[in-house]
Amino acid sequence: MKIAKDTLMFILEASKSSAPDEFAGMLSATGEVITDVVLVPGTESGETSAVMQLFMLPNISTIGTVHSHPSGNRRPSSEDLELFDRKGMYHIIVGAPFNESSWTCYDNKGEQVRLEVVDYKFKEEEDNW
Template sequence: MKRIKGIDRGTLEFILEVSKSSYPNEFAGLLKAEDGIITEVLVLPGTESGETSALLKLFMMPNISTVGSVHSHPRGIIKPSTADLQMFGKTGNYHIIAGYPYDLQSWKCFNAEGDERDLQIIDG
């Protein structure tokens, strides 16, 4: 398992902006890291987004390594659902949920079990 030091500020701002532009639908993607810093969001082909869920087509994932996932909660509740926890276990150990209103205070990171974890914002 990769040791993650934090998330690049630009990557987090991208996540928040895409989440905001997807509103009222959910946004979902996968996270990639370079040198221990989350630097990229992968949007998989065929991802389905609705007001209550986003469905990642994991079978469309290229043969690459991811460290986790990201998705938005348009209702602003920044807590993993049962469906979130099922997906978390398949995609890594760092899972970001961005909640409405999608600002720097409205996101959290969780581990694969759904426990909140600290994730430092790193200025790139």
């Protein structure tokens, strides 16, 4: 699995601007590339509430989750692991200082997985004449 660089940048920026509150969303992919983040409405501050908001989402077509740990400790909590198990195969946790190396992707069992960052050409940028 891969993630579009622009999507990762969006996640990092959103997590940074949400801090000290958590940022949370669902991941959606185009083929093999994660290209979209579905924002979770009404996410409140605090680890538990962000996770609970994700639990309450209907089963839309997503492949995983993303949320931030403003503390910078990117280890999944027990609530996170429960969420991972229910909500797809790819789960990103972003931590302070919210740069390109301060994120980790986990699978549904909480094992770290490698996510390749790729330049993805979004439809809007295509030159279709």
